[in-house]
Amino acid sequence: VVHVEQYEGVYHIPDANKDLRGLMLALHGCSHSAGDWSDRDSSNDCPTCLALPEEMHIVRAALERGYAVLALSSQNRRSKCWDAAREPDLVAKASLEFIRTYLHVPAPETFPVTALGVSSGGALAAKLPLSASSLSSSSEASGRMSLVAICTQVAHLSASAVQELRSSHPAAVAVYMESPRISVDEVLALREEHGVDAMTIQAQKLPLSPLFFSQRIQEMSPKLSHELFAAFQRSGLLDENH
Numbered sequence: 001v002v003h004v005e006q007y008e009g010v011y012h013i014p015d016a017n018k019d020l021r022g023l024m025l026a027l028h029g030c031s032h033s034a035g036d037w038s039d040r041d042s043s044n045d046c047p048t049c050l051a052l053p054e055e056m057h058i059v060r061a062a063l064e065r066g067y068a069v070l071a072l073s074s075q076n077r078r079s080k081c082w083d084a085a086r087e088p089d090l091v092a093k094a095s096l097e098f099i100r101t102y103l104h105v106p107a108p109e110t111f112p113v114t115a116l117g118v119s120s121g122g123a124l125a126a127k128l129p130l131s132a133s134s135l136s137s138s139s140e141a142s143g144r145m146s147l148v149a150i151c152t153q154v155a156h157l158s159a160s161a162v163q164e165l166r167s168s169h170p171a172a173v174a175v176y177m178e179s180p181r182i183s184v185d186e187v188l189a190l191r192e193e194h195g196v197d198a199m200t201i202q203a204q205k206l207p208l209s210p211l212f213f214s215q216r217i218q219e220m221s222p223k224l225s226h227e228l229f230a231a232f233q234r235s236g237l238l239d240e241n242h
Helices: 053-064 088-101 120-130 159-168 184-194 212-216 222-235
Strands: 002-004 007-012 022-027 067-072 112-118 145-153 171-176 198-202
Touching: 002 088, 007 053, 007 088, 022 053, 022 088, 022 120, 053 067, 053 212, 067 088, 088 120, 088 145, 112 120, 120 145, 212 222
Parallel strands: 022 067, 022 112, 112 145, 145 171, 171 198
Antiparallel strands: 002 007, 007 067
């Protein structure tokens, strides 16, 4: 567990034998917390950590590629949503403090940061490029975060947020479900009109199989995965395509 500026969070740092390439900033959705991104054990003093399977998949992938991971909890602990109007600058400052103190980078404003946000966290990530402490070009101003890319998942991007992305030019990825809550055309316009690396990804349904859970959850045995799959079948929750 880490406390930076006004935020509580959890973090992971790659093994010492890997070159540190940057920081992945993880911003949860409503009703969630930073503890989704770490496990509960005696070494991290995080009794509320949940280690959600998909979040931990992302953490392991980031670490394998040489990225440190910082997950922060929103200040509103009732709804657990982010305030995209008020918190972007605070989150940027917290990220800089983490880079300086925990990654021991003497010039944190030059260290590349990628922001991954889900739902309200995605809306906040989209606001980071033009926050007072955030800048996509790492060398233009001292004391500002070098935000090189954002990824929003199932997040509503307002017209003003898209305009901010156009102005600041970080690479952008938007992930949406079958009924998108974002304007795909607007995101792709970043690439066509401004030469920005931008793309959209539609999340596809994943069929369940007897080994689905053990293949995606590191701590689960194949036996328990089979039992869970059988329970879903008995419940009638699965269709013919599982």
